[in-house]
Amino acid sequence: MTMENEAGAEAANRPAPADRTARNYGDLSRVERIIEHLKREWQLYVLLLPTIVWLLVFLYKPMYGLQIAFKDYSVFRGVAGSPWAGLEHFYTLFGNDQFLRALKNTVIISFYGLIFGFPMPIILALMFNEILNQMFKKTAQTIVYLPHFISSVIIAGIVMTAFSPSAGIVNTVMGWFGVDPVYFLTKPEWFRPIFVGTGIWQEAGFQSIVYLAAIAGVSPTLYESAVVDGASRWQMMWKITLPSILPTIIIMLIIRIGNMLEVSFEMIILLYQPATYQTADVVNTFIYRQGIQGGQYDFAAAAGLFNAVVAFVLVMTANTISKRYSRTSLW
Amino acid sequence: MSGVNLEGIVKAYGPIQVVHGIDLEVKEKEFVVLVGPSGCGKSTTLRMIAGLEEISDGALTIDGRMVNRVAPKDRDVAMVFQNYALYPHLNVADNIAFGLRIRKESKEHIAESVEEVGNILGLTPYLERRPADLSGGQRQRVAMGRAIVRRPKVFLFDEPLSNLDAKLRTQMRAEIKRLHKRLGATSIYVTHDQIEAMTLADRIVVMSDGRIEQIGSPMELFLNPANTFVAGFLGSPPMNMFDATITAGEQGPVAEFDGQRIQLQKLESLANSEGRKVKLGIRPEFVSVADQDAPNLVKLDVDLIETLGSEALIHAHLMGDPFVIRTNTVGQMNILNGISGFTIEPHLIKVFDAETGQALPGQVLEQ
Structure with missing residues (x-):
C-alpha cells in the first residue's frame, strides 16, 4: 500500500469538515459565519495580506492627498x-x-x-x-x-x-x-x-x-x-x-x-x-x-x-x- | 470501391516502433472497429489513415489509390474526435459548414447540406446555438454532422463516445449504428470499450502492443478467440482462465488442477500430450451451476452472489484466482443459494497453450 493510499484511507475515516459546517451553517449569524470561515481559511488570507498592505500603503493612503486638488495647498500648512x-x-x-x-x-x-x-x-x-x-x-x-x-x-x-x-x-x-x-x-x-x-x-x-x-x-x-x-x-x-x-x-x-x-x-x-x-x-x-x-x-x-x-x-x-x-x- | 487497405503499416518514432506492420483490408461499406487497451496503437493507426501521422513504412490505399504521401484533405476521409473538436466561437450550423466553407462550396449547397445534416441528426432546433450551450450528446452529434456533411468516402471515429455518460453512450451507439445503415459509408472506429466494439462492428480488429491479435466478426471473436489476450479482452465479465495439466482419461483428454479433474473435448492437438501445461478458458455464461451432488462437479470457493434481477453474478475463487459465473436467476435461486461448484460441457472449454497463449487448433464453436 502506498503512502497516498494510507493518507486517503485516513481522510475517508475522518468526518468531512465541509459536512460539519454545512450542518451548522443555518444556525449561525452572518458575522459568526465570517469568523468561522476565517478560522478555517486563515492561511489563504495571510497569503493575501502583503498585497492588501501594499495596496493600502501605496494606492489608498496617497488618495488622502488627492484632496489638495480642491484646496489652496501650502506645504507649511x-x-x-x-x-x-x-x-x-x-x-x-x-x-x-x-x-x-x-x-x-x-x-x-x-x-x-x-x-x-x-x-x-x-x-x-x-x-x-x-x-x-x-x-x-x-x-x-x-x-x-x-x-x-x-x-x-x-x-x-x-x-x-x-x-x-x-x-x-x-x-x-x-x-x-x-x-x-x-x-x-x-x-x-x-x-x-x-x-x-x-x-x-x-x-x-x-x-x-x-x-x-x-x-x-x-x-x-x-x-x-x-x-x-x-x-x-x-x-x-x-x-x-x-x-x-x-x-x-x-x-x-x-x-x-x-x-x-x-x-x-x-x-x-x-x-x-x-x-x-x-x-x-x-x-x-x-x-x-x-x-x-x-x-x-x-x-x-x-x-x-x-x-x-x-x-x-x-x-x-x-x-x-x-x-x-x-x-x-x-x- | 471505397475500401481501405493497410499493408505492413509501421509507425516508428525514431528508433521506437509503436505499430509493427499492420495488415488490414476494410471493404466498402464495412464497419470495422479497432479495439484494444490504451497504448496498443489503435489510435495511431487511425491517425495514420487520416493523415495526421506520417506512415513510417508500408502502404495505405484508399479507394484503390495509394495515399501514403497524400495530404489529409485529399484523402476524402472525415474524422470524429473524442473531445468533439468543435469550434467554440462558431454556432452549430457554422461548425457543420466549416469543412464546406474551407472548400469554397457554393452558399446554396452549404445551406442545403447543413439543413439535411441537421435533419438526419435531429440538430435542427440547435443550429443557432454555440457548442458551449449544448449537452455532451448534442455536441457529439454536431461532431458527426461535421463529418457526414462532406460525404466522404471513409469515416474515421476516434473513441467518439468516451466522454459521454453510460446512458448517453448506449443511446449514441445505437445512433451511430443507424447512421451507418442509412449512409452506408466505410467506417473505421477506434475504441477501448469492448461493448462498443461488439455492438457496432461488422468486423472487430483486436490489437495489443502495436500488433493485430485477431480479426473477425464479433461472434467469431467471442466464441473462438485466437489467444488468451482476445479471450480476456472480449466479453463482460471476461473469460475465466486458470492453469491445468493434461492427463489421459477414459473419454479423451482430461485437465487436472488443484486435485480436481475436468473432461475436455477430443482434440488432435491434445493426443498423447500427458503432462502438457495448458490454460483453460471458461466463459462465465457457459457453465451450469450445481450443488455438491452433481456429477463431474468442479468445486469453487464462493465469495459473493450479486443478484441483478433476471441474472446473477457469482464471484468465486478457483486456486486463488477469481472465477465469475453469470447465470439466470429465474427458477434457479434454490440452486444458487446452495451452490458449491459448476459443471460444463467439454466443447465449451477453450484450451490455450500455457506458454504461447495461443488457442489449440481444432476448437471451433458454431454461432
Whole structure:
C-alpha cells in the first residue's frame, strides 16, 4: 500500500469538515459565519495580506492627498490645514493652453499607440506560432523579448544615438542616398512616430507572451480536425487561432484602454525637449513640470485627478461594451 | 470501391516502433472497429489513415489509390474526435459548414447540406446555438454532422463516445449504428470499450502492443478467440482462465488442477500430450451451476452472489484466482443459494497453450 493510499484511507475515516459546517451553517449569524470561515481559511488570507498592505500603503493612503486638488495647498500648512478652494484649479486647468495641448498630445499619442502598438504583439505571436524550427523560434523570441529588459534610459540613449544627425545610423543610411541629415529629435512632426515606434520595439515582443500562452491553450484537435477538413495554415490562423484567442485580445484591449492616458512618462521625459513640446508634452509630463518642478502641487493634483477619472470612465466603458457584444469582460 | 487497405503499416518514432506492420483490408461499406487497451496503437493507426501521422513504412490505399504521401484533405476521409473538436466561437450550423466553407462550396449547397445534416441528426432546433450551450450528446452529434456533411468516402471515429455518460453512450451507439445503415459509408472506429466494439462492428480488429491479435466478426471473436489476450479482452465479465495439466482419461483428454479433474473435448492437438501445461478458458455464461451432488462437479470457493434481477453474478475463487459465473436467476435461486461448484460441457472449454497463449487448433464453436 502506498503512502497516498494510507493518507486517503485516513481522510475517508475522518468526518468531512465541509459536512460539519454545512450542518451548522443555518444556525449561525452572518458575522459568526465570517469568523468561522476565517478560522478555517486563515492561511489563504495571510497569503493575501502583503498585497492588501501594499495596496493600502501605496494606492489608498496617497488618495488622502488627492484632496489638495480642491484646496489652496501650502506645504507649511499641510494637507489638512490648507483652505478649500473648490474647483478653482480645474477652471485654471481648462483655461491653460499648455494643459489642453498636453491633453490633445496624450490622446493622439495613445491613439497611435493603440492603432499601431496594440496589434503588433498579436501579429508577432501568430507569426511565432507558425515557425516550425524550434531553434529559430527560440532565438527569434529571445531577440524580440530583449528590449523589454533594457532600462528606458538606455533605450532612449540608443534611440538618440540612432537618430543623431552626425553619427546616427538612420542619417548615415539616408546619406548614402544623398539625403541631407535630419535633426529628427528636434522636429515636432517626427516625435510621435519615433516615440510610438520605440514603444513597439521595446514592448511588443514581451507582450506577445500573453498571446502565445493563449495560443498554447487552443486544443490541438481543433487544428487536426481542420486539417482533415482541408484547411490551409492561413485558414487555420484566421478561422481557429485568432477567434480562439479573441477573449484574451479583448481583455488586453480593455486594460490597454484603461491605461490609455498613462503614456510612458519616463520615455517622453527622456526623449522630448522644448523644441518638440508642441507634439510631445503629455498630461503626465505636464504634471511633472508644474507639480514637481514648478511647486504647484494643488494644480498638478487636479490634473492628475482629471487623468485618473478619464481613465476610469474609459475602462468602465470598454468593459461594458465588450461584455455586451462579445461576452468577454474583465469583471 | 471505397475500401481501405493497410499493408505492413509501421509507425516508428525514431528508433521506437509503436505499430509493427499492420495488415488490414476494410471493404466498402464495412464497419470495422479497432479495439484494444490504451497504448496498443489503435489510435495511431487511425491517425495514420487520416493523415495526421506520417506512415513510417508500408502502404495505405484508399479507394484503390495509394495515399501514403497524400495530404489529409485529399484523402476524402472525415474524422470524429473524442473531445468533439468543435469550434467554440462558431454556432452549430457554422461548425457543420466549416469543412464546406474551407472548400469554397457554393452558399446554396452549404445551406442545403447543413439543413439535411441537421435533419438526419435531429440538430435542427440547435443550429443557432454555440457548442458551449449544448449537452455532451448534442455536441457529439454536431461532431458527426461535421463529418457526414462532406460525404466522404471513409469515416474515421476516434473513441467518439468516451466522454459521454453510460446512458448517453448506449443511446449514441445505437445512433451511430443507424447512421451507418442509412449512409452506408466505410467506417473505421477506434475504441477501448469492448461493448462498443461488439455492438457496432461488422468486423472487430483486436490489437495489443502495436500488433493485430485477431480479426473477425464479433461472434467469431467471442466464441473462438485466437489467444488468451482476445479471450480476456472480449466479453463482460471476461473469460475465466486458470492453469491445468493434461492427463489421459477414459473419454479423451482430461485437465487436472488443484486435485480436481475436468473432461475436455477430443482434440488432435491434445493426443498423447500427458503432462502438457495448458490454460483453460471458461466463459462465465457457459457453465451450469450445481450443488455438491452433481456429477463431474468442479468445486469453487464462493465469495459473493450479486443478484441483478433476471441474472446473477457469482464471484468465486478457483486456486486463488477469481472465477465469475453469470447465470439466470429465474427458477434457479434454490440452486444458487446452495451452490458449491459448476459443471460444463467439454466443447465449451477453450484450451490455450500455457506458454504461447495461443488457442489449440481444432476448437471451433458454431454461432
